[in-house]
Amino acid sequence: MSAPIDKWPDLSGRITGTTHILPVRVYYEDTDFSGIVYHANYLRFAERGRSDFLRLTGISHTDLFDGPQKLAFAIHRMEIDFVRPARIDDLLEVRTRYVKASGARLEAEQSIWLMSGPGEPAEIWRAKVMAACIDGEGRPRRLPLAAREALVPYVTEATL
Numbered sequence: 001m002s003a004p005i006d007k008w009p010d011l012s013g014r015i016t017g018t019t020h021i022l023p024v025r026v027y028y029e030d031t032d033f034s035g036i037v038y039h040a041n042y043l044r045f046a047e048r049g050r051s052d053f054l055r056l057t058g059i060s061h062t063d064l065f066d067g068p069q070k071l072a073f074a075i076h077r078m079e080i081d082f083v084r085p086a087r088i089d090d091l092l093e094v095r096t097r098y099v100k101a102s103g104a105r106l107e108a109e110q111s112i113w114l115m116s117g118p119g120e121p122a123e124i125w126r127a128k129v130m131a132a133c134i135d136g137e138g139r140p141r142r143l144p145l146a147a148r149e150a151l152v153p154y155v156t157e158a159t160l
Contacts, residue, residue: 020053049094070136091116104140
């Protein structure tokens with residue numbers, strides 16, 4: 001049996017205004033042979049940020065998929081900038097904002113910030129992420145009403 005979610009309040013990060021913030025520590029498994037975060041792992045950190053943002057608004061990937069239409073999100077485009085590397089033991093923040101939503105489409109802006117080390121926090125990675133809600137056959141489907149309503153307070157440009 002899993003622990004109730006209120007026992008680990010920060011596990012999914014937090015939403016401040018319209019931005020979700022997810023703390024991440026860099027572990028050995030996240031790095032390449034030189035101790036620098038392997039480039040594909042930034043995508044994993046970003047996925048966690050998007051998923052936990054949705055989770056905190058009440059949108060569950062499991063509920064969407066187990067529902068009558070078997071819905072899921074598929075990434076169809078990403079624009080990524082690698083600004084500077086993160087290293088083993090660094091403390092990071094994944095910051096996510098959903099900036100556009102309409103019909104079956106969601107667009108997020110994400111950034112990863114280095115929070116540890118000397119000086120001020122520094123942006124080290126950024127991306128624009130375009131996703132589509134799809135059914136079990138891979139066809140685009142409009143987000144369910146409950147999901148659309150849950151996103152309204154957070155999306156800056158919505159035509160849900």
